[in-house]
Amino acid sequence: MAGELTISADGVRDAGRKPVGRTVWVSGPVVKAEVERAVFMGEQMEVGDERLIGEVIGVSGDQALLQVYEETEGLGPGRPVFSTGLPMFVTLGPGLVGSVFDGIQRPLYALEKAGPYISRGTKATPLDMEKRWHFAARKRTGEKIRAGEVLGVVQETSVIEHRVLVPPEVAGELASVAPEGDYTVGDVIATVRDEKTGKQTPLTMAHRWPVKRPRPYRNHLRPREPLVTGQRIFDLFFPLAKGGTAAIPGGFGTGKTVTQHQLSKWALADIIVFVGCGERGNEMAEVLLVFPELADPRTGRPLMEKTVLIGNTSNMPVAAREASIYTGITIAEYYRDMGYDVALMADSTSRWAEALREVSGRLEEMPAEEGFPAYLAARLAQFYERAGHVETLGGSNGSVTVIGAVSPAGGDFSEPVTQHTKRFTRCFWALDKDLAAARYFPAINYLESYSGYLDEVGEWWHREYGARWRDLRDEAMRLLQEDSRLQRIVRLIGEDALPDEQRLIIEGSRLLQEACLQQNANDPVDTFCAPEKQLALLGAVLHFVRRAEEIVKKGAPIHRVREMAVREEIVRAKEKIPNDKLELFKELTGRIDGEMDALYRDFRRVT
Amino acid sequence: MMRESGRFQCGLKSVSGALVFLEGGAGVSYGEMVEVIADGRVRPGRVLIAGRETVAIEVYEGTEGLSPSETRVRFLAHGLEVPVAEEMLGRTFDSFGRALDGGPEPLAREWRDVNGAAINPAMRAYPRDFLQTGISAIDGMNTLVRGQKLPIFSASGLPHNRLAAQIVRQAEVPGERAGFAVIFAIVGASRDVAEMFRRSVEESGALGRVAMFVNFADDPAVERLITPRTALTLAEHLAFDRAMHVLVVITDMTQYCEALREVASAKGEVPSRKGFPGYLYSDLASIYERAGRIRDREGSITQVPILTMPNDDITHPIPDLTGYITEGQIVLERELDRGDIYPPINVLPSLSRLMSDGIGQGRTRDDHAHLSNQLYSAYAYTRRIRMLAAIIGEEELSARDKMYLEFGRRFESEFVGQGAEENRSIEQTLDRGWEMLKLLPTADLTRVSEQEIAAHLK
Numbered sequence A: 001m002a003g004e005l006t007i008s009a010d011g012v013r014d015a016g017r018k019p020v021g022r023t024v025w026v027s028g029p030v031v032k033a034e035v036e037r038a039v040f041m042g043e044q045m046e047v048g049d050e051r052l053i054g055e056v057i058g059v060s061g062d063q064a065l066l067q068v069y070e071e072t073e074g075l076g077p078g079r080p081v082f083s084t085g086l087p088m089f090v091t092l093g094p095g096l097v098g099s100v101f102d103g104i105q106r107p108l109y110a111l112e113k114a115g116p117y118i119s120r121g122t123k124a125t126p127l128d129m130e131k132r133w134h135f136a137a138r139k140r141t142g143e144k145i146r147a148g149e150v151l152g153v154v155q156e157t158s159v160i161e162h163r164v165l166v167p168p169e170v171a172g173e174l175a176s177v178a179p180e181g182d183y184t185v186g187d188v189i190a191t192v193r194d195e196k197t198g199k200q201t202p203l204t205m206a207h208r209w210p211v212k213r214p215r216p217y218r219n220h221l222r223p224r225e226p227l228v229t230g231q232r233i234f235d236l237f238f239p240l241a242k243g244g245t246a247a248i249p250g251g252f253g254t255g256k257t258v259t260q261h262q263l264s265k266w267a268l269a270d271i272i273v274f275v276g277c278g279e280r281g282n283e284m285a286e287v288l289l290v291f292p293e294l295a296d297p298r299t300g301r302p303l304m305e306k307t308v309l310i311g312n313t314s315n316m317p318v319a320a321r322e323a324s325i326y327t328g329i330t331i332a333e334y335y336r337d338m339g340y341d342v343a344l345m346a347d348s349t350s351r352w353a354e355a356l357r358e359v360s361g362r363l364e365e366m367p368a369e370e371g372f373p374a375y376l377a378a379r380l381a382q383f384y385e386r387a388g389h390v391e392t393l394g395g396s397n398g399s400v401t402v403i404g405a406v407s408p409a410g411g412d413f414s415e416p417v418t419q420h421t422k423r424f425t426r427c428f429w430a431l432d433k434d435l436a437a438a439r440y441f442p443a444i445n446y447l448e449s450y451s452g453y454l455d456e457v458g459e460w461w462h463r464e465y466g467a468r469w470r471d472l473r474d475e476a477m478r479l480l481q482e483d484s485r486l487q488r489i490v491r492l493i494g495e496d497a498l499p500d501e502q503r504l505i506i507e508g509s510r511l512l513q514e515a516c517l518q519q520n521a522n523d524p525v526d527t528f529c530a531p532e533k534q535l536a537l538l539g540a541v542l543h544f545v546r547r548a549e550e551i552v553k554k555g556a557p558i559h560r561v562r563e564m565a566v567r568e569e570i571v572r573a574k575e576k577i578p579n580d581k582l583e584l585f586k587e588l589t590g591r592i593d594g595e596m597d598a599l600y601r602d603f604r605r606v607t
Numbered sequence B: 001m002m003r004e005s006g007r008f009q010c011g012l013k014s015v016s017g018a019l020v021f022l023e024g025g026a027g028v029s030y031g032e033m034v035e036v037i038a039d040g041r042v043r044p045g046r047v048l049i050a051g052r053e054t055v056a057i058e059v060y061e062g063t064e065g066l067s068p069s070e071t072r073v074r075f076l077a078h079g080l081e082v083p084v085a086e087e088m089l090g091r092t093f094d095s096f097g098r099a100l101d102g103g104p105e106p107l108a109r110e111w112r113d114v115n116g117a118a119i120n121p122a123m124r125a126y127p128r129d130f131l132q133t134g135i136s137a138i139d140g141m142n143t144l145v146r147g148q149k150l151p152i153f154s155a156s157g158l159p160h161n162r163l164a165a166q167i168v169r170q171a172e173v174p175g176e177r178a179g180f181a182v183i184f185a186i187v188g189a190s191r192d193v194a195e196m197f198r199r200s201v202e203e204s205g206a207l208g209r210v211a212m213f214v215n216f217a218d219d220p221a222v223e224r225l226i227t228p229r230t231a232l233t234l235a236e237h238l239a240f241d242r243a244m245h246v247l248v249v250i251t252d253m254t255q256y257c258e259a260l261r262e263v264a265s266a267k268g269e270v271p272s273r274k275g276f277p278g279y280l281y282s283d284l285a286s287i288y289e290r291a292g293r294i295r296d297r298e299g300s301i302t303q304v305p306i307l308t309m310p311n312d313d314i315t316h317p318i319p320d321l322t323g324y325i326t327e328g329q330i331v332l333e334r335e336l337d338r339g340d341i342y343p344p345i346n347v348l349p350s351l352s353r354l355m356s357d358g359i360g361q362g363r364t365r366d367d368h369a370h371l372s373n374q375l376y377s378a379y380a381y382t383r384r385i386r387m388l389a390a391i392i393g394e395e396e397l398s399a400r401d402k403m404y405l406e407f408g409r410r411f412e413s414e415f416v417g418q419g420a421e422e423n424r425s426i427e428q429t430l431d432r433g434w435e436m437l438k439l440l441p442t443a444d445l446t447r448v449s450e451q452e453i454a455a456h457l458k
Ligand SMILES: Nc1ncnc2c1ncn2[C@@H]1O[C@H](COP(=O)(O)OP(=O)(O)OP(=O)(O)O)[C@@H](O)[C@H]1O
Pocket: A250, A251, A252, A253, A254, A255, A256, A257, A258, A259, A407, A441, A442, A443, A519, A520, A521, A522, B323, B324, B325, B352, B353, B354
């Protein structure tokens, strides 16, 4: 295996020159072939004279069943089939960041030379084989090295130091290492001698990895830190941890993509892998327009310098859509192994599940629920299991956080993909059609959503900002829950019929939603809200509610509270007060107290 | 489509539903077009399974009357191709690009595969230029931009045909009339409706820039699967080779989807929701995703597919999967139609996802975003007040709320409502929006700026 992981100088997926068999049957992406030499399940193949990329998905006797990742029109029986001897793999090395790939890791910009349309059989190496990278070794000849250790570094972009790792399954004594200098990803930069066999393995800066095999690590660690997203509904209410998993289910137009774009833009992760899986071409175009211009909040550098995009839009071959998820997660694990915190977005996992269904249908497999194959749950589980906070083989800490959009048919969460996803993810961010229709954004239903990381990230908030977060959050959630209970009554008898304390709960919850939960992705200030500002804002809202409670208890009329000038100010604070002017919240609190005191005096005078 | 000679094969193994099976062979390829010849009649077909032992062919004009021993099949060695040429504007064709208007067959310089090819997503340009329909509820509230796909969700009995015809007549790129074309794909329509469309376009004098592709209700179902693709193949030629802005209107996508279901079940495929095949999403995407723009090329393809929601149900797979692919939707409402509002567009559930980047100064007008926002929120509030009024009675409402009711009535009849012949420029639409806002207390207009109020509310 180890030798096969290194890439050849031309970096092409080099199947043998001689065919191992011939096709006998073609229907859509599914091809049957008769092979003379044994092929194995999951082996990457090339089909026809155009050498379309395919994978073995069934073997019986001399018959192999292949799934082809490109259009098969024009393919028929009797065409040659070539074997690669390798499972479906991706090429990992410097140059991934900033790239845009299709589902089978063809670089979309390099395919441009074939014209504006994706044509069949177009080949391009995933990494630029000519580009020279400045490599500086971190190990010396004669040193013992283990798999996963940092062999040397390359500045991949201005913000990403690419740590060239000893590939998994390689270890021994460093027989040679290249002096600091400029090399291509195909150049040999070191050789490792196996101490037992004496066998020498040449290493380049890139290596291959089978996409369906999780990359190994030393230890699985408990998630400890939140993945700060700058979105209040998540950070304050349903936090995600680095190395955690989240599902975003929602009907069409509820905000899955906007949410994932927001997280890609603002989440404090080192690397973003965005997989556009069976979604819109125009959305990819938007990302490609915006990301190179937008500055990363931490480094100030263009977002593209920490992003890998994988775009297999809905009109591209369905089998490659299935592959895109694996390509994405393998690249994410690779940067995790360098000690980075990686966040992977998959938009949408439902389209991936449908790709499984489509191929399964062609194979005439027995369908389970709603035509999905029986192995749907297992595949989803395997995918989300690849998230995690780990100690890498090289001994550093890294994480892969996975955020999967789910597009339930008819917006109904009882369908199989949503239900299974719920079992394998710990955050559930439920998008709500009614909220979206009312232009209430983010349209997260706070009663249906949950996070399984409250305890883990609580320690972090405590460490960074003192104990307040969990208390504030619980207080706010209570308010929201009591409000929703009251709303059921309001629907029957109207709000005015409730006693003042109850109306205050409704009023408080309304303020909380308007001032804090709602967050417009397009607002220049509020698109990213720093954690300190989140706390200050929530603090101000709850302070207002508590003070109001006090004076309403003493008999102040509720409409006077509602009409306070400072209420409007609290609502506007999210868009008016920038992240670096938090002292303004002190003044705001001062004005809340001032107006409350005045109202109290005023009302005491009257009675 | 029927140009070169090909390889002949005599005799079928069997006939079953829309499929015929014959002896396999090395020369055949998946997706290849064939001609099924029997009784002097030639029916087009396509290879669905290319096997060494057996070949399965889908026959487009149905299999009635085919007898296995008396049938010959000619393999054409290419996919389904249709003619494309600028001269096709002003003409009417069937699903295969054959003249239906009695005129000569198009002198095509080129034949293209109807399935097209996926645009490389990295080669797309992000759509953000305005396309005017002359309809206020669309231009003002759910602006269509060039390269977008924005469907109309209708229901049986609603005037979507009238609306479709109006859009086809009126659509324009302000200031760029010369390079603008409309392609109208009519799927599964009765001869009456098709004739109505033709006449309406002809009378408006817009015929010269419109090409129509018609599939009649009594044509074989399987042909409906081709009509939109033939239309889009011409659209791609005009947009990306001839630098034109092309609007493609397709009606009725529900007929299309039902044909897809029929064909799938005839093939014995495992159905998914409501009997539709599991690949309905991918199939629809292969049509809708053909909208767009390409970097460094002038033209664009904008799509307005029209569909009728079975039982007015927006969660039905046809509108549902459409909504998952398109960039928003325009929703027609029965209640507005009953109130004699034409077009009965409910702006609240309607949405153009590309609007915000396609409007404003230099695109439409600087006040557009704020104004539409304000109209939206005032109308949303009006609808809530109406529900309240239905419970407690209109007289019980506050004076302010009564102003909203009046606003709502006028907004529906004068802003949303317009004549089927009335073509409003974007300025007229926006000015009319401000007229409506005059009905509300100025203090309530928090979504527009003070300067805008000063400039437009005098
Ligand atoms: N946080 C937000 N702030 C502002 N607008 C939003 C926000 N979230 C969603 N929207 C609005 O909702 C529209 C639809 O959102 P989005 O495209 O993310 O939906 P989706 O769930 O991905 O839909 P689909 O399943 O069809 O892809 C956006 O175009 C935008 O107008």
